[in-house]
Every structure is written in C-alpha cells, then in structure tokens.
Amino acid sequence: xxxxxxxxxxxxxxxxxxxxxxxxxxxxxxxxxxxxxxxxxxxxxxxxxxxxxxxxxxxxxxxxxxxxxxxxxxxxxxxxxxxxxxxxxxxxxxxxxxxxxxxxxxxxxxxxxxxxxxxxxxxxxxxxxxxxxxxxxxxxxxxxxxxxxxxxxxxxxxxxxxxxxxxxxxxxxxxxxxxxxxxxxxxxxxxxxxxxxxxxxxxxxxxxxxxxxxxxxxxxxxxxxxxxxxxxxxxxxxxxxxxxxxxxxxxxxxxxxxxxxxxxxxxxxxxxxxxxxxxxxxxxxxxxxxxxxxxxxxxxxxxxxxxxxxxxxxxxxxxxxxxxxxxxxxxxxxxxxxxxxxxxxxxxxxxxxxxxxxxxxxxxxxxxxxxxxxxxxxxxxxxxxxxxxxxxxxxxxxxxxxxxxxxxxxxxxxxxxxxxxxxxxxxxxxxxxxxxxxxxxxxxxxxxxxxxxxxxxxxxxxxxxxxxxxxxxxxxxxxxxxxxxxxxxxxxxxxxxxxxxxxxxxxxxxxxxxxxxxxxxxx
Amino acid sequence: xxxxxxxxxxxxxxxxxxxxxxxxxxxxxxxxxxxxxxxxxxxxxxxxxxxxxxxxxxxxxxxxxxxxxxxxxxxxxxxxxxxxxxxxxxxxxxxxxxxxxxxxxxxxxxxxxxxxx
Ligand SMILES: Cc1cc2nc3c(=O)[nH]c(=O)nc-3n(C[C@H](O)[C@H](O)[C@H](O)COP(=O)(O)OP(=O)(O)OC[C@H]3O[C@@H](n4cnc5c(N)ncnc54)[C@H](O)[C@@H]3O)c2cc1C
Ligand code: SF4
Ligand code: SF4
Numbered sequence: 001x002x003x004x005x006x007x008x009x010x011x012x013x014x015x016x017x018x019x020x021x022x023x024x025x026x027x028x029x030x031x032x033x034x035x036x037x038x039x040x041x042x043x044x045x046x047x048x049x050x051x052x053x054x055x056x057x058x059x060x061x062x063x064x065x066x067x068x069x070x071x072x073x074x075x076x077x078x079x080x081x082x083x084x085x086x087x088x089x090x091x092x093x094x095x096x097x098x099x100x101x102x103x104x105x106x107x108x109x110x111x112x113x114x115x116x117x118x119x120x121x122x123x124x125x126x127x128x129x130x131x132x133x134x135x136x137x138x139x140x141x142x143x144x145x146x147x148x149x150x151x152x153x154x155x156x157x158x159x160x161x162x163x164x165x166x167x168x169x170x171x172x173x174x175x176x177x178x179x180x181x182x183x184x185x186x187x188x189x190x191x192x193x194x195x196x197x198x199x200x201x202x203x204x205x206x207x208x209x210x211x212x213x214x215x216x217x218x219x220x221x222x223x224x225x226x227x228x229x230x231x232x233x234x235x236x237x238x239x240x241x242x243x244x245x246x247x248x249x250x251x252x253x254x255x256x257x258x259x260x261x262x263x264x265x266x267x268x269x270x271x272x273x274x275x276x277x278x279x280x281x282x283x284x285x286x287x288x289x290x291x292x293x294x295x296x297x298x299x300x301x302x303x304x305x306x307x308x309x310x311x312x313x314x315x316x317x318x319x320x321x322x323x324x325x326x327x328x329x330x331x332x333x334x335x336x337x338x339x340x341x342x343x344x345x346x347x348x349x350x351x352x353x354x355x356x357x358x359x360x361x362x363x364x365x366x367x368x369x370x371x372x373x374x375x376x377x378x379x380x381x382x383x384x385x386x387x388x389x390x391x392x393x394x395x396x397x398x399x400x401x402x403x404x405x406x407x408x409x410x411x412x413x414x415x416x417x418x419x420x421x422x423x424x425x426x427x428x429x430x431x432x433x434x435x436x437x438x439x440x441x442x443x444x445x446x447x448x449x450x451x452x453x454x455x456x457x458x459x460x461x462x463x464x465x466x467x468x469x470x471x472x473x474x475x476x477x478x479x480x481x482x483x484x485x486x487x488x489x490x491x492x493x494x495x496x497x498x499x500x501x502x503x504x505x506x507x508x509x510x511x512x513x514x515x516x517x518x519x520x521x522x523x
Numbered sequence: 524x525x526x527x528x529x530x531x532x533x534x535x536x537x538x539x540x541x542x543x544x545x546x547x548x549x550x551x552x553x554x555x556x557x558x559x560x561x562x563x564x565x566x567x568x569x570x571x572x573x574x575x576x577x578x579x580x581x582x583x584x585x586x587x588x589x590x591x592x593x594x595x596x597x598x599x600x601x602x603x604x605x606x607x608x609x610x611x612x613x614x615x616x617x618x619x620x621x622x623x624x625x626x627x628x629x630x631x632x633x634x635x636x637x638x639x640x
Contacts, residue, residue, distance in 0.1 A: 038544030042569040047544075050640040104624035106639055117640030119623040121572050121613055141546060163546050188585045193565035194544050226583045227566035232638060235631050280629035287628025287638045289612035293568060294583040297605060 003162065003169035005137070006387050007033040008379035009372065010158055010171045012144045012199060013179030015044030016361065017341025019127035020093065020368030021177045021375070026134040030376035033171050034136050035160060037143035037180075037461075038194050041128035042121070044181050045317050045342070046361065048191030049230065050120035050290065054362035055094050056087055063087055070359070074320075074351020075487035075498065077212075077505055077521055082348035085328070086359075089366040101126050118361065120191075120290070142169060143461045146395025147176065147202045147337070155206055155336035156391045161460055168457075174379025174386045175336050177371045178203060178323065179364075182316035182342035183472045185421050186414060186465075189220050189229045189312040190290075197316070199343040200475070201468035203323045205394045208332040209509040211324040211345040211519065214479040214490035215352040216472075217427045218318035219260070221252060223294050224268075224308040230291045233284055236276040240306055242268050260311055260424040270306040313422050318354055319489065320346040321476070324507055329374025330367050336378060338371040340364065347505055352488015396511065397446070397471070398453045398463035407452030410459070413466035416445045421473045430480055431493040439477040443514075446470050450512065475508045475516070482506050482516040524564040525581050526594035529606075530555045532578035539570040539579060561587055568609050575616070577607030 009025040011018050014036025022034045036043055056066045067083045094115050097103040103126055108114045132138060144160040148170065157172040183197030200210060220229025234252035239259065241247050247269060250258040262269050276284065281303055285292055295302045316322060323332055323339035325348075330338050341364040350359040379386065393399075398410070420438040421427050449470055455463035479490075483506060485499035486492050508516040525547060528539075535554030545563045548556040548570075558564075564581075571579045582594040593599055600606040614622040628638035 038546070039542045042542045042567070042573070043544035048567040048569060052638065052640055104621045106624055106627045108627065108637060114627065114636060114639050116636055117626070117638065119613065119621075119626055119640055121569070121615070122621055122623040140541065164540075188565055191544070191565065191567045193563075223583070225585055227585050228583070232631060276629070283627060283629045283637070285612075286622070287626050287640065289609065289622055290568065292612075293609055296608065297583045 001167055003167055005033055005169070005171045007031050007171055007173045009175050009177065009375045010035065010173035011177045011179060011372070012158060013044070013181060013341070013343070014038065014040030015179065015181055015341060015364065016046050016124070016127065017343070017364040017368035018177070018179035019131050020365055021179055021340050021372035022131050022136045023134055024369045024372035025376040026136050028373055028376035030379055032136040033139065033173070034131060035139040035142040035144050035158070035171065039140045040131065040138050041124050043194050045191045045195060046364070047120045047124040048290070050118060050123070050288070051361035052117045052358040053094060053115070054087065054090055054358040055116045056091065058088070058091060070350055070353070073353045073488070075353065076503060077347050077351035077488065079348050079522060086349050086362050086366045089369060090362040093365045093369060101130055139169065144198070144202070145460050145464045146393050146399060147206055148172070148391040149206055149394050150389050150391055153206065153334065155334055156386070156389055159393060161458055163458055163461065166458065172387060172391065174382045175338065175375035177338045177340055177375050178343045179340045179368060180343045182319065182322065183469060184315045184317045185313055185418055185469055187313040187422060188227050189222070189314045189317070190227050192314060192317050195317055195342070196465040197468040197472035198464060199339065200323055201464070201471050203332060203334070203337065203339065204471060204509055204511055205396055206334050206337065208334045208337060209324040209507050210321065210475050211505055211507050212321035212347040212352065213475040213508050214321065214483050214506055215347070215488050216316045216319040216321045216476040217430070217489055218314040218354070219256065219311040219424070219428055220314050220318065221256070221259070221309055222312050223298070224310045226294045228290060228294045229312050229314065230288055233273060233288065233291060234271070236273040236280065237271045238274050240270040240272070242270065256311065257429060259309065260428050263311065264424050268308045271309045272304065272306050273302045274304070276303060311424065313427065315421070316472070317342055318360065320350055320352060320354055321479070322346065328370065330371035331374060338375050340367040340371040352490055395464070397449050397467035398455060399460060401450065401452055401454050403451035405452060406454040408448045410453065410455065410462040410466040413445060413449055413453060413470060417442065417466070417469045417473050421476070429493060430491065432481060435477045435481050439474065439481070442470060442474050442477065446474060471511060474514045478514045478516045479506045479508045482518070524561055524566055524584060524587055525558055525570060525579065526588055526592070527580035527597065527600070528556055528558065529578040529597055532576045534576055536575060538573050538575065542573045543570050571609050572613060572615060574610070577610060580606055
C-alpha cells in the first residue's frame with residue numbers, strides 16, 4: 001500500500017535548510033509536506049554538530065569587514081550582492097529564533113546577548129516544533145528516492161520509501177525544494193551519514209545543473225577511530241609525531257595538508273590542546289559539550305595527554321559545490337525545482353572555501369527561507385489545476401537499470417566510490433594524473449550501476465544513495481580537472497598557483513555523459 | 524557506536540527508535556529497543572540525548588567494541604557518570620538549564636566574540 005499525498009510545496013530534507021523552507025512556505029499560506037530521510041530534528045550535519053553563524057549586525061563597517069575577510073580565501077568567486085542579502089536575511093532569522101522561537105542564546109560577560117552560534121540538538125528540536133506548529137506535515141524516516149515531472153519537464157512532486165512504515169510514498173506538489181544536504185560519502189563524520197548527495201542526483205536526472213563541484217574536498221579533524229569532527233578547538237593544538245617531536249607546519253587552519261601527508265606516509269599524528277589556558281579549558285566545555293564526549297569516554301585529557309588524530313572526508317558538507325541556482329528565490333534551471341542549504345552551491349557567498357564555517361549555517365537559513373517562499377509562490381501561480389497534472393517518475397540509476405541482470409550490489413558500489421574519494425592522496429592532495437585515473441574508475445562504476453544495480457522496496461534507498469555518491473564523485477573530479485590552477489579549496493599539486501585567467505565558476509552536470517564548463521562570474 | 528540499551532532503565536517509550544537518523548533500532552518483543560543495524564550507526568549521540576531515562580550508551584568509536592568492553596559494563600558506566608552524561612551536559616531533562624544558555628566559550632582571537640557553539 002502506497003501513501004499518497006498532495007501538497008503545494010514538498011520540502012525534501014529535515015535539517016536547517018529544509019525546516020526554514022517549510023516554515024516560510026507555510027507562513028506564505030502553502031500546504032507543505034516535509035519528507036526527511038531520518039528524523040527532522042536530529043538528522044543532518046547541524047543537528048549533531050552545531051554551528052557558528054555568520055551573524056553580523058547591520059553596521060556598514062562590520063558588514064564590510066565580514067564580506068572582505070573571506071574573498072581571497074574563496075578565490076574571488078563570491079558575489080557581494082549575495083553576501084549582503086545573506087547577511088540581512090540571517091540577521092533577521094536569527095533574531096526571529098531568539099524572539100519568536102525563544103532559543104536560549106547565552107549572554108556575554110558584558111551582559112549583551114551572543115547570537116553567533118547555535119547548539120545543534122537545541123536548535124533543531126526547536127525547528128521541528130516550529131515546523132509542526134506551522135501546520136507542516138512531517139514525514140520522518142521517509143527518504144525520497146526520485147522526483148516526479150510533468151511531460152514538459154516541470155517538477156511536480158517526488159516519490160520515496162518509508163523505512164519504518166515499510167511502504168512506498170508519493171507526494172504530488174506544485175513545487176519541490178531540495179534541502180538534502182551535501183555529500184560526505186558515508187565517512188562517518190559527525191551527523192553526516194544521511195548526507196549522500198541524493199538531492200544532486202535527483203536534480204541532475206531532471207536536467208538541473210551543478211556548480212563549484214571542484215570545491216568538494218573538505219576534511220575534518222577527529223580523534224582516530226571516532227566521529228566528532230568539530231575542529232575549532234584545534235586552534236589550541238600542537239601536533240606531534242609518534243616520537244614526541246613537534247610536527248612542523250601542522251595546524252588546524254593552514255596546516256591540515258601536513259597532517260594528511262604524514263598520515264599518508266603511514267605515520268601517526270598526535271595532538272594535544274596544550275595552548276589553551278585554564279580559563280579557556282573551562283569555557284570550551286560549555287561551548288562544545290559534543291567535542292568533549294569523545295575524550296571523556298576514551299578517558300583522555302586532551303589538554304595534557306597526546307591522542308592520535310585522523311581526517312574524515314566531509315565532501316560537499318563543508319565544501320561549497322552543489323546544485324546551481326539561477327535567481328534570488330533559489331530556483332534551479334528546472335521549473336518547479338528549488339535548492340537550499342548544502343544541496344545548493346554556496347559559491348555565491350563564500351566562493352571556493354568555507355573552512356571555519358559560519359557561512360554554511362547562514363546560507364542554510366537564508367537559502368532555505370528564500371526557496372520556501374519562492375516555491376510557495378510558484379505553486380500558487382499554477383492554481384488548482386496543478387494537482388490534475390499527469391506525472392511520471394524521473395529516477396534512473398539504481399531504480400530502473402538498463403540491463404536485465406542484477407550484477408552489482410549497493411554495498412559494492414559504495415566501496416568502489418569510497419576507494420576513489422576518501423584517500424588523501426586522491427581527493428585532498430589532488431594531482432591531474434591521479435584524478436584522471438580515479439575518474440576512469442568512477443566512470444566504470446557508473447556504467448555498472450546504470451546497467452546492473454537493481455533494488456526493490458526498502459532496498460531502493462541504499463541503491464539510490466550509492467548511485468548518488470558515484471554521480472557526485474564524477475562531477476567533482478570532472479570539475480576539478482576543468483580547473484588547471486589552484487583556487488579556494490580546489491588545489492592541484494600539478495598547478496599550484498592561482499591563474500587570474502581562470503577567474504570563473506565551473507558548471508557541471510550530466511549522468512551517463514558528465515560535462516563541466518566555465519561560467520562567467522556575474523559582475 | 525551505540526553499544527548499550529539498559530533493559531533495567533528503559534521505559535519503552537520508543538523515542539530512540541524514532542529519533543535515530545539512520546534507523547538503527549527495532550522495537551523488541553518486550554518493547555525494549557534492539558540494536559538491529561549497528562553497522563549503520565553514525566556515532567551522533569542523538570539517541571542518548573533524547574532518552575528520558577539515560578538507558579543508552581554510545582561509545583565514541585566508529586567500529587563495534589568487543590563484548591568485554593567498558594561500553595557494555597552498565598555498572599561501570601553508571602559509577603563513572605558516563606551514562607547520561609551527554610544529556611546532562613546539554614542540559615536536557617527535567618529541572619535542568621539548557622546548555623545553550625550557558626554556552627559561552629573562549630574567543631579564538633583577541634578581538635573576536637566568544638565561541639558559543
Ligand atoms: C562537525 C560539523 C561542524 C560544522 N560546523 C559548522 C559551523 O560552525 N558553521 C557553519 O556555518 N557550518 C558548519 N558545518 C556545516 C553545516 O553543518 C551545514 O552546512 C548545514 O548543516 C547545512 O544544512 P542543510 O540543512 O543543508 O543540511 P543537513 O543539516 O546536513 O541536513 C540534511 C537533511 O537532509 C536529509 N536528507 C538527505 N537525503 C535525503 C533524502 N533522499 N530524502 C529526504 N531527506 C534527505 C537528511 O536526513 C537531513 O535531515 C559543520 C558541519 C559539520 C559536519
Ligand atoms: S548514535 Fe546516532 S546513529 Fe547511532 S544509534 Fe544513536 S542516534 Fe542512531
Ligand atoms: S529512548 Fe530510552 S527509554 Fe525510550 S525506548 Fe529508547 S532506551 Fe527505552
């Protein structure tokens with residue numbers, strides 16, 4: 001038995017971008033369904049990680065400084081107009097969280113409220129309550145597996161599988177917002193295993209484009225064999241070799257590649273947060289209880305005892321590539337389809353680098369709010385006849401294989417992708433020769449998926465995740481190869497300098513044939 | 524990964540089954556959740572944060588721990604205060620102050636604001 005629903009707006013996802021989209025669409029009068037793969041309120045990178053937020057009061061000097069500070073890091077690909085819009089929207093929405101949602105922001109030593117960060121569990125449990133109070137129908141444990149389109153290619157809903165109810169579902173909708181997060185390739189980075197790039201696959205299947213997919217090699221520091229990739233406090237770290245000598249040049253912000261190189265040489269890297277004074281140590285526990293979970297449970301005092309560290313891939317979660325958006329409402333190139341949060345490209349506000357965050361959270365809040373409002377408007381303009389449109393399912397790889405035999409499993413596909421995207425010497429320290437070889441492997445994996453990955457019922461979810469990861473990896477490496485220079489986080493060992501002649505964005509797309517081409521940065 | 528469900532503490536409220544983002548649990552015949560898909564656990568600690576009776580323990584390791592591990596020793600976890608420690612630290616549960624309200628961390632640069640997340 002299939003669950004069948006109608007809505008004006010369907011929001012796919014359950015993190016900050018999705019909840020802001022659902023809230024704003026509902027406030028605009030739309031009937032909204034929100035479908036999350038996990039549980040709206042605990043699922044996604046923010047719910048477990050928590051985020052600093054790009055919250056800057058509307059004082060010209062402070063705003064100017066905020067915008068200027070990241071332009072060089074991002075390789076000059078950000079857009080001032082978008083930065084200004086995001087700063088405005090984020091300021092209003094964070095104040096809404098304080099005033100309407102009564103999020104308990106802390107008060108600083110000077111008695112002034114501090115609003116530059118959000119504790120993940122607290123933020124997202126409140127977002128869930130707000131969304132439900134706004135009348136949004138929330139479907140938990142309901143991963144979407146494909147989009148529905150009309151004959152003329154307008155997106156008109158989505159289908160998926162409810163894992164706990166064990167039944168398929170479809171939602172016919174006037175417009176769809178994809179807020180499925182980025183892709184961290186099941187690396188087990190904190191809260192990220194739900195983020196397998198599904199939205200980008202769905203979007204590409206209906207002809208949408210991506211942008212900035214070369215900016216997809218973020219790696220977070222975590223204690224070895226653990227998950228918590230909270231990295232701010234590694235600013236207090238000294239990194240050591242096994243023999244106790246200091247690892248020269250290693251650091252959290254600038255020297256992460258030194259850590260990667262040392263790990264690649266099969267040497268362990270150790271760390272101590274020995275540059276934090278007593279006051280800082282106390283305060284750190286209050287700011288990030290999740291950071292200390294790992295240490296307390298391992299029985300390690302991170303300030304005095306060395307612990308081994310690793311780097312976990314966070315792909316486009318803390319990268320900036322994603323679905324290309326083409327207007328102020330975060331529309332994609334396909335009518336009826338919108339994208340928000342990590343699923344959409346963040347180049348507009350941070351170019352090719354996000355690093356120490358804040359921008360990501362601001363983008364999720366802003367793009368979520370805009371896409372929700374725009375999707376509600378789009379649905380309203382369609383009028384009541386929208387529900388009577390003929391629709392067809394748009395999913396391919398993993399759902400409707402072109403071959404007749406089932407020749408590969410989702411688990412095998414995941415293993416094959418991970419072998420090309422997790423290793424530091426392929427994805428982090430990139431070289432053209434290595435990228436080309438990896439892309440060749442991934443093209444082969446895609447062909448195998450396309451012809452022989454077959455799944456039914458609940459297994460469809462894993463098959464689609466696997467397919468999405470392969471597609472993601474191919475856009476990443478095709479885009480990385482299209483940039484023969486180093487810009488933002490897309491650094492190339494074979495082209496270590498920034499080339500002013502390549503001051504463009506890179507648009508990409510396609511599934512069986514993947515393409516990437518330069519796109520002028522709007523003045 | 525999730526390593527322990529305390530049948531003694533659990534009040535079979537199904538909360539952890541609902542909130543686990545990667546659908547690791549199933550409801551057991553007696554109502555106590557069963558860890559059915561441990562390999563899918565993403566070590567996010569959300570089940571622990573949401574359990575009203577501190578009946579769950581998530582070890583920090585991203586691989587399963589052997590039977591004799593500390594993570595399965597309920598008495599030890601209780602004695603050391605590890606059981607329920609995440610809930611306590613984020614200030615969830617009756618009569619507690621939300622940790623968010625106290626989350627004033629150090630400033631990472633001399634002119635910067637205190638970190639609050
Ligand atoms: C450890 C860590 C720390 C971070 N710190 C910061 C920081 O300090 N500042 C900052 O700005 N950014 C930070 N980030 C990045 C930030 O968390 C993300 O940018 C942010 O969570 C994006 O929000 P989102 O809603 O787009 O995605 P997410 O929060 O990842 O949510 C994605 C949602 O989509 C759902 N989903 C996925 N696929 C499907 C599907 N097929 N069907 C239905 N639902 C689906 C998931 O279940 C999830 O609910 C951090 C990230 C990590 C991992
Ligand atoms: S730690 Fe996270 S993924 Fe693991 S069982 Fe608990 S809620 Fe589920
Ligand atoms: S949340 Fe706690 S009390 Fe409720 S079912 Fe799970 S283990 Fe039992």
